[in-house]
Amino acid sequence: MRSFKNKSAAFYDYICDCKANVIAVTETWLTVNDDAVRAEIQPLGYNLVDFPRSSRRGGGTALIYRDAVNVSKIDAGEKVLFEFSEWKVVILSSHDLHIIIVSRPPYSDNHKVPSSTFFNEFSEYLESVVL
Numbered sequence: 001m002r003s004f005k006n007k008s009a010a011f012y013d014y015i016c017d018c019k020a021n022v023i024a025v026t027e028t029w030l031t032v033n034d035d036a037v038r039a040e041i042q043p044l045g046y047n048l049v050d051f052p053r054s055s056r057r058g059g060g061t062a063l064i065y066r067d068a069v070n071v072s073k074i075d076a077g078e079k080v081l082f083e084f085s086e087w088k089v090v091i092l093s094s095h096d097l098h099i100i101i102v103s104r105p106p107y108s109d110n111h112k113v114p115s116s117t118f119f120n121e122f123s124e125y126l127e128s129v130v131l
Helices: 008-018 035-040 115-130
Strands: 022-026 046-051 061-066 069-078 083-091 096-103
Touching: 008 035, 022 096, 046 069, 046 083, 061 069, 061 083, 061 096, 096 115
Parallel strands: none
Antiparallel strands: 022 061, 046 061, 069 083, 083 096
């Protein structure tokens, strides 16, 4: 997506059109000071929870969900090679869902980390979640 900031109207329309119960988003580019943008992308009947990246520009994850859905944050953070947020989602008192949103910068001149290094760190993270 790469930033809600200049696409808030388009994303708002997308949510209204697809009528999803839960939408996971990466690359929100939101900061702790972007409450106005958060309000712009939430149609009536939806909520937004997010985890902005704190260590550098960009990144961030978000979960947008209907009022009828119960969401609580389990954990969120930044590892060396990726950022994540974990959410417990309950829809109409049925089974709990454990949603993990992961964002990893691609290999580039500014981020010269091979995929194998990411997979090692990510597998350690998944082990900690499962155990």
